Amino acid sequence: MKSVSSFRYEEVEGFRFGYSPVGKPKLLVYIYFIDGLLIDTGQRQMQKDIIETLKPLPVQQIFITHHHEDHTGNLAELQRQFDCAVLSSKLCSKMMEAPPKISFAQQLVWGDRPAYKGFEIQESSIAINQFKFEIIPIPGHAADMVALYEPNKKWLFSADLFINTYIAYFLENESIVDQINSIKTVLKLDFEVMFCAHKPILENGKGKLHKKLNFLLDFYEQVAELHQKGFAPKQIFKKLQLQEDWFTRLLSGGALSKMNMVKSAIRDFEVGKEIKY
Ligand SMILES: [Zn+2]
Numbered sequence: 001m002k003s004v005s006s007f008r009y010e011e012v013e014g015f016r017f018g019y020s021p022v023g024k025p026k027l028l029v030y031i032y033f034i035d036g037l038l039i040d041t042g043q044r045q046m047q048k049d050i051i052e053t054l055k056p057l058p059v060q061q062i063f064i065t066h067h068h069e070d071h072t073g074n075l076a077e078l079q080r081q082f083d084c085a086v087l088s089s090k091l092c093s094k095m096m097e098a099p100p101k102i103s104f105a106q107q108l109v110w111g112d113r114p115a116y117k118g119f120e121i122q123e124s125s126i127a128i129n130q131f132k133f134e135i136i137p138i139p140g141h142a143a144d145m146v147a148l149y150e151p152n153k154k155w156l157f158s159a160d161l162f163i164n165t166y167i168a169y170f171l172e173n174e175s176i177v178d179q180i181n182s183i184k185t186v187l188k189l190d191f192e193v194m195f196c197a198h199k200p201i202l203e204n205g206k207g208k209l210h211k212k213l214n215f216l217l218d219f220y221e222q223v224a225e226l227h228q229k230g231f232a233p234k235q236i237f238k239k240l241q242l243q244e245d246w247f248t249r250l251l252s253g254g255a256l257s258k259m260n261m262v263k264s265a266i267r268d269f270e271v272g273k274e275i276k277y
Pocket residue numbers: 066068141142160
């Protein structure tokens with residue numbers, strides 16, 4: 001099933017694209033447009049709809065928040081359509097030279113994306129007509145992920161830092177401690193609205209992000225404690241009464257799972273990653 005809709009908040013336009021091979025889409029993807037700037041390019045499975053919907057926009061620049069396939073799925077096509085510069089961080093540009101392979105589940109839901117070269121590297125800020133955005137590195141969910149912060153408007157374009165207050169699964173290489181630290185960094189900023197790439201939070205963005213921080217901190221501390229006591233990942237899973245979404249785990253060949261969250265906590269603990277205070 002496909003779905004397309006849009007909304008407006010102050011000078012921000014949000015375009016929502018949903019796709020699922022069966023039933024209603026579980027996770028929706030938002031592309032934002034502000035005053036000439038397009039943030040991310042959506043999933044390839046919605047390519048036709050995305051190109052048609054965005055066609056009338058006067059896009060002058062495209063900014064990519066991170067290399068994941070639901071953000072970069074239509075990059076080349078939209079760049080061609082608008083004949084504009086594509087900006088990203090150095091690490092994102094590097095990762096997009098040969099993007100990591102995705103699982104069957106991700107292929108099915110989002111669709112893959114080809115390699116892309118030709119980014120204009122931007123690490124500190126981007127200016128577009130009336131607005132200036134600070135680029136804030138927020139690694140964890142992806143090593144190259146950044147947020148865009150507009151201090152005058154108190155807007156935060158948070159990429160996939162939030163997604164939800166509670167998280168059901170991780171990708172294999174996500175870092176829970178980096179995510180915790182990135183949330184802490186962002187919570188120091190003075191923002192009100194959080195334009196999440198999967199769920200915009202137009203009120204009390206900070207409160208929602210605080211909730212997620214507490215959830216991740218609790219999860220990390222509980223796993224680290226049991227790990228120190230000598231319990232194996234499977235035993236920790238049982239002891240914490242965690243539930244696996246087996247459909248997602250099996251379909252993704254293990255690329256997406258709650259067990260990945262447990263393993264991420266153990267890995268971060270073992271390498272001595274520290275939580276910022
Ligand atoms: Zn992502």
